[in-house]
Amino acid sequence: MKSTLNSPRITGCPDIVGTTGEYEAWVADRLPFVSGDLALKHERMAEDPFSFLRATFYRWAQRFALECPDLLDAPAVPSVGDIHVENYGTWRDAEGRLVWGINDFDEAVRLAYTQDLVRLATSAALAFEQGRMTVRPRAAATAVLKGYVEALDIEGRSFVLAEHNRWLRDAVTSRLRDPGKYWKRLTAWPEVASVPSDVRSILRESLPEPNLPMVILHRQAGLGSLGRPRYTAITEWRGGKVAREVKPLLPSAWTWANPTGTESRLAYLSTVEQAIRTPDPFLRVCGSWIIRRLAPYCSRIELSQMPGGGDEKKLLKAMGHELANIHLGEKRSAQTILDDLSHRRGKWLHRGVECMTDATLADWTAWRRSQ
Secondary structure (H helix, E strand, C coil), X not given: CCCCCCCCCCCCCCCHHHHHHHHHHHHHCCXXXXXXXXXXXXXXXXXXXXXXXXXXXXHHHHHHHHHCHHHCCCCEEEECCCCCCCCEEEEECCCCCEEEEECCCCXXXXXXXXXXXXXXXXXXXXXXXXXXXXXXXXXXXXHHHHHHHHHHHCXXXXXXXXXXXXXXXXXXXXXXXXXXXXXXXXXXXXXXCCCCHHHHHHHHHHCCCCCCCCEEECCCCCCCCECECCEEEEEEECXXXXXXXXXXXXXXXXXXXXXXXXXXXXXXXXXXXXXXXXXXXXXXXXXXXXXXXXXXXXXXXXXXXXXXXXXXXXXXXXXXXXXXHHHCCCCCHHHHHHHHHHCCCCCHHHHHHHHHXXXXXXXXXXXXXXX
């Protein structure tokens, strides 16, 4: 992989510091920032390229449109947008079954299917560069694409971690957080002094019984949404703790970077509801807020919790499969995508990953030097 640490700025694209300021001003027009959290996000962006990627989908949206214009002519489908190898987790469905899949749809938007594939494989490449994954970038991209195509061929299947996906169940459940430690960490966050009345009502109505006493805490989590308000309610219910979390919903940063004249928050809900997946019954959109359950087995899975060695390729293949589950939310999209893939010559995914990895490294280096 060639180095572009000293590469020139892309024509027509402002530098990363300017872009970040412009995007944050756009967000600030729509909701108040939590200043301490935003400062932490800026620090985390400078730590390593993978964290930078996770925190800066707004920059990726600029870069991808300029660097990979030949990939934007692919069929458009409901897309995750901010997909990466740590945007996967587990939840319990209405039958109590453990389900694995994509965890966050904050940046959901209708896009060329190629964007999600390049971003997912690029995140794996950056994780490899840091020593956080052992699969080399080309092999990672191949595994992602193989899982994606196999899912298209069968028109998708969700990952219920039972008889069909035992290896994945064993991989993720053996590494998930201990419940005692999980609740100890969660309850250690500070209490929020002032909570908007609509947020308090949403949280109260989401609890298993009316009028339960609850404490509302401020939790720092994620990277892309770090800096935005986040409210976590915890209560005791019939012998154990229960938690719900509310965070604001904005239009995808893609619409900021590539404006079309319209902004919509509805892509989040439609993308989740139409996908081939077993839904989380606690995940809902209430006006301009997203609410979800928090629990040890209802959480995002970090790289440090993922299986190493030979299972990494299987996991990347499963990630590609689950990505196809999202893209298949639109009728007849399977054959449309397969037809387009059949006409894409050469190693288009590998080239896209190399290009976007280099662009991300250049931006990360510029950001780090600016801090």
